[in-house]
Amino acid sequence: xxxxxxxxxxxxxxxxxxxxxxxxxxxxxxxxxxxxxxxxxxxxxxxxxxxxxxxxxxxxxxxxxxxxxxxxxxxxxxxxxxxxxxxxxxxxxxxxxxxxxxxxxxxxxxxxxxxxxxxxxxxxxxxxxxxxxxxxxxxxxxxxxxxxxxxxxxxxxxxxxxxxxxxxxxxxxxxxxxxxxxxxxxxxxxxxxxxxxxxxxxxxxxxxxxxxxxxxxxxxxxxxxxxxxxxxxxxxxxxxxxxxxxxxxxx
Amino acid sequence: xxxxxxxxxxxxxxxxxxxxxxxxxxxxxxxxxxxxxxxxxxxxxxxxxxxxxxxxxxxxxxxxxxxxxxxxxxxxxxxxxxxxxxxxxxxxxxxxxxxxxxxxxxxxxxxxxxxxxxxxxxxxxxxxxxxxxxxxxxxxxxxxxxxxxxxxxxxxxxxxxxxxxxxxxxxxxxxxxxxxxxxxxxxxxxxxxxxxxxxxxxxxxxxxxxxxxxxxxxxxxxxxxxxxxxxxxxxxxxxxxxxxxxxxxxxxxxxxxxxxxxxxxxxxxxxxxxxxx
Numbered sequence: 310x311x312x313x314x315x316x317x318x319x320x321x322x323x324x325x326x327x328x329x330x331x332x333x334x335x336x337x338x339x340x341x342x343x344x345x346x347x348x349x350x351x352x353x354x355x356x357x358x359x360x361x362x363x364x365x366x367x368x369x370x371x372x373x374x375x376x377x378x379x380x381x382x383x384x385x386x387x388x389x390x391x392x393x394x395x396x397x398x399x400x401x402x403x404x405x406x407x408x409x410x411x412x413x414x415x416x417x418x419x420x421x422x423x424x425x426x427x428x429x430x431x432x433x434x435x436x437x438x439x440x441x442x443x444x445x446x447x448x449x450x451x452x453x454x455x456x457x458x459x460x461x462x463x464x465x466x467x468x469x470x471x472x473x474x475x476x477x478x479x480x481x482x483x484x485x486x487x488x489x490x491x492x493x494x495x496x497x498x499x500x501x502x503x504x505x506x507x508x509x510x511x512x513x514x515x516x517x518x519x520x521x522x523x524x525x526x527x528x529x530x531x532x533x534x535x536x537x538x539x540x541x542x543x544x545x546x547x548x549x550x551x552x553x554x555x556x557x558x559x560x
Numbered sequence: 561x562x563x564x565x566x567x568x569x570x571x572x573x574x575x576x577x578x579x580x581x582x583x584x585x586x587x588x589x590x591x592x593x594x595x596x597x598x599x600x601x602x603x604x605x606x607x608x609x610x611x612x613x614x615x616x617x618x619x620x621x622x623x624x625x626x627x628x629x630x631x632x633x634x635x636x637x638x639x640x641x642x643x644x645x646x647x648x649x650x651x652x653x654x655x656x657x658x659x660x661x662x663x664x665x666x667x668x669x670x671x672x673x674x675x676x677x678x679x680x681x682x683x684x685x686x687x688x689x690x691x692x693x694x695x696x697x698x699x700x701x702x703x704x705x706x707x708x709x710x711x712x713x714x715x716x717x718x719x720x721x722x723x724x725x726x727x728x729x730x731x732x733x734x735x736x737x738x739x740x741x742x743x744x745x746x747x748x749x750x751x752x753x754x755x756x757x758x759x760x761x762x763x764x765x766x767x768x769x770x771x772x773x774x775x776x777x778x779x780x781x782x783x784x785x786x787x788x789x790x791x792x793x794x795x796x797x798x799x800x801x802x803x804x805x806x807x808x809x810x811x812x813x814x815x816x817x818x819x820x821x822x823x824x825x826x827x828x829x830x831x832x833x834x835x836x837x
Binding site (some may be wrong): 311313315317319321322323324325327328335336337338339340341345346349350353354357386387388389390391392393395425430432433434435436457488492493494511531 | 585594596597598599600601602603616620621625626627631634658659660661662663664665666668669670671673675677678679682703704705706707708741768772775835
């Protein structure tokens with residue numbers, strides 16, 4: 310390291326000031342100028358997080374939100390060199406700090422995670438699409454799934470209810486976020502725990518629905534008959550309409 | 561790319577450049593950090609840009625002047641990205657953006673000190689070795705010196721000379737710094753190693769106090785900056801010139817007129833040199 314300890318300390322004091330706002334004594338600076346550095350740094354962070362979490366910002370209000378941003382940037386040690394990934398670190402920091410509990414907004418982790426996942430699914434690296442044909446049989450042929458999706462497990466139904474109504478509905482919720490093949494836009498679908506299991510199991514098994522639907526019947530406690538077939542057909546037709554199922558795998 | 565006029569690729573104007581044709585640069589520049597690791601819509605935009613235009617990249621986060629260790633994982637990823645996208649020139653800022661294990665996401669001024677020169681020179685050399693390409697170092701705008709032991713021009717020149725790197729001459733930054741710190745912009749440029757300039761940046765700025773300009777990239781270039789640019793290019797061989805615009809994209813006609821004005825100045829001075837060469 311060629312840097313003298315004194316120079317290192319000077320640089321660190323300026324960096325620390327930009328994060329915490331505690332004005333340092335620095336040699337050889339022009340009076341009244343360094344606050345512009347703090348302002349510029351804070352603007353970048355605030356703009357990035359405001360843009361990433363519009364629903365959380367709106368739910369908490371400007372003042373509570375500003376405290377969360379300030380707390381994170383002062384104590385959170387942002388590690389990513391890519392500022393568009395900062396919202397993930399913001400989510401992770403507040404989840405680790407249990408901020409939601411502390412400010413009595415227990416849905417906070419879920420809301421931050423859900424808003425981040427919309428960014429994540431929109432920007433995640435392209436995944437290889439399977440070779441598929443459009444015509445086939447939902448029960449007899451293997452389904453070709455849109456690979457660009459993620460399933461998120463939530464404690465509060467912040468994806469289907471306004472947050473003030475979600476708070477007293479704690480439970481197990483699942484949201485399937487996916488990227489549309491043509492437009493690249495992100496959509497989501499609320500899934501029941503059973504449908505989440507069916508979706509994940511089919512994806513993992515790569516077998517026709519008929520071969521494993523008995524598992525689903527046992528799990529749901531129903532007969533594997535017409536009622537189940539109709540329910541599955543309706544569910545999978547919906548997934549096809551949403552382009553979550555692209556068609557049928559080529560053999 | 562000598563004499564070409566480029567524009568920063570921002571998401572807000574990607575459509576104008578790539579599909580509508582209302583902005584017509586000769587080349588494009590983007591910050592790798594804003595595009596690395598992305599798929600989906602933005603990957604398609606990036607691929608389209610790379611297919612149709614020569615590309616330069618302008619880094620934001622290497623933090624060459626930082627007391628922190630270099631981020632080797634990031635530099636490795638950066639190399640792959642630069643190679644994949646056939647980047648002609650890679651540049652970075654002569655500043656630091658990381659301190660005490662925290663990224664700050666803006667450009668802080670390095671103290672103009674001898675040990676800082678040694679430190680930055682060593683890091684630029686290491687980065688160039690890892691990237692297997694020269695790095696062009698940009699003279700940044702700054703709003704206060706910090707614990708300086710030498711002048712800005714001495715600091716920049718020593719680094720460019722000893723690091724064996726290129727220089728990204730930001731003409732607007734020279735104007736901003738000359739205004740903010742009370743020196744002569746032409747005298748400053750006269751002392752730079754203009755034969756090491758890889759390319760030039762032009763941009764607009766904002767005067768926020770009677771004696772302070774902030775380098776915002778959000779407004780049109782002002783006439784004194786065009787004049788400084790014209791004065792500068794008469795003294796040097798042709799290089800690419802890039803217009804930086806980070807905000808206020810509504811008036812694309814005005815942005816295109818800035819590209820045209822830069823192009824006209826280049827044609828006036830560098831075409832003659834080409835023809836006589």
